[in-house]
Amino acid sequence: MACLPHHLHGMTGQFFRIALAAIFTLLLAAPAAAQHLRPHTHHEFTQDYEPSPAIWQVSDEDTTVYLLGTMHALPRGFRWRSAKLNAIIAEADELVVETSRFDPSADVLNVDAKLKARIANRSSTSSRLSAAGRERWIALIARTGFGFDEIDKLPILLGLLTMGMMGEADDQSFEAYGVESVLEQEFLRRESPIIAIEDSGEVMYSLFRLDTAALVDDLDSKLMAWNGKSLMPFFDVGYVERSADDYWRMEHRWAQGILEADFSIGFGDGPIGRAFDYNLLDRRNTSWARWIEMRLQDPGTALVAVGAGHFEGPASLLIKLDDRGLSANRID
Numbered sequence: 001m002a003c004l005p006h007h008l009h010g011m012t013g014q015f016f017r018i019a020l021a022a023i024f025t026l027l028l029a030a031p032a033a034a035q036h037l038r039p040h041t042h043h044e045f046t047q048d049y050e051p052s053p054a055i056w057q058v059s060d061e062d063t064t065v066y067l068l069g070t071m072h073a074l075p076r077g078f079r080w081r082s083a084k085l086n087a088i089i090a091e092a093d094e095l096v097v098e099t100s101r102f103d104p105s106a107d108v109l110n111v112d113a114k115l116k117a118r119i120a121n122r123s124s125t126s127s128r129l130s131a132a133g134r135e136r137w138i139a140l141i142a143r144t145g146f147g148f149d150e151i152d153k154l155p156i157l158l159g160l161l162t163m164g165m166m167g168e169a170d171d172q173s174f175e176a177y178g179v180e181s182v183l184e185q186e187f188l189r190r191e192s193p194i195i196a197i198e199d200s201g202e203v204m205y206s207l208f209r210l211d212t213a214a215l216v217d218d219l220d221s222k223l224m225a226w227n228g229k230s231l232m233p234f235f236d237v238g239y240v241e242r243s244a245d246d247y248w249r250m251e252h253r254w255a256q257g258i259l260e261a262d263f264s265i266g267f268g269d270g271p272i273g274r275a276f277d278y279n280l281l282d283r284r285n286t287s288w289a290r291w292i293e294m295r296l297q298d299p300g301t302a303l304v305a306v307g308a309g310h311f312e313g314p315a316s317l318l319i320k321l322d323d324r325g326l327s328a329n330r331i332d
Contacts, residue, residue, distance in 0.1 A: 043172060043247035052082045054257040056328040058292060058321065062299040065292055067328060069308030070179035071254055075172045080255045084332045089186060092303035094193040097180045103196040111201035118208055124152045125159060128216045136223035143231055155208035156215045157275060164235050183305055197291055206279040214271040236266045254308050257332065263312035282315035289320035
């Protein structure tokens with residue numbers, strides 16, 4: 001999510017960019033100043049290995065579902081395709097991604113109307129913070145380039161997500177070079193179906209319906225602990241500044257099929273962090289495992305390509321599949 005290190009933009013960003021686009025159109029002006037908040041530093045990368053991203057297979061007698069963890073945004077020229085993956089892409093009858101503008105059946109929920117109603121009936125975030133927390137809140141929003149009132153009126157989780165995604169985005173990774181964008185173009189060229197595995201509106205609703213006192217208190221505490229300078233440490237408690245080839249450490253590890261023991265959206269283990277992790281990881285992974293189980297009822301071959309972070313940690317998609325008695329066998 002937002003303002004997190006660039007690799008988290010890569011793992012989680014596509015869904016949020018698409019979902020937030022509607023919010024910008026509905027309620028917000030794009031943050032004109034945001035692009036000038038962060039110095040543009042070019043980080044070179046070297047790939048002295050052959051790519052072999054992690055791939056799993058769930059299958060029965062007449063159905064095969066391949067699972068690929070992806071990076072939604074990548075730098076130009078970054079290699080990620082293996083011979084095994086190319087063969088799977090050619091074999092698959094359909095592509096399944098988190099959300100896609102090429103799936104006409106996606107996004108049934110009218111999230112715009114629900115968000116307008118929520119905003120009309122809530123007190124501003126600043127009015128619920130302590131006096132000192134309010135000053136830090138003003139400073140935080142100012143650093144993103146958004147207008148104060150635009151963010152202050154949004155439910156807390158949505159406001160934080162919006163600031164983060166747009167406030168300090170990486171300027172070397174592009175969605176056009178991300179895995180889903182490349183795969184979508186291939187499946188479009190051969191006129192194969194592209195399917196969204198979820199309704200992005202429902203996911204967004206799960207965030208902005210949460211606007212509790214516990215979230216306000218946690219935000220206040222985090223604002224008071226913030227140094228008032230860099231946005232990164234505020235949004236990611238484990239943030240480490242990296243440069244040169246080390247800047248691309250997560251992309252390299254992903255392209256080599258190396259899984260991390262844990263994955264989190266950020267914000268630590270308080271109410272805000274738990275809310276993000278539950279709604280954006282745990283809850284979605286549970287839903288996706290159910291979708292895969294249902295997909296096995298129909299013959300054919302599907303390639304499911306979703307953010308790499310969904311395959312890591314204690315609430316991963318792999319664990320959710322195992323909970324349903326489904327074996328996801330790693331094949332690369």
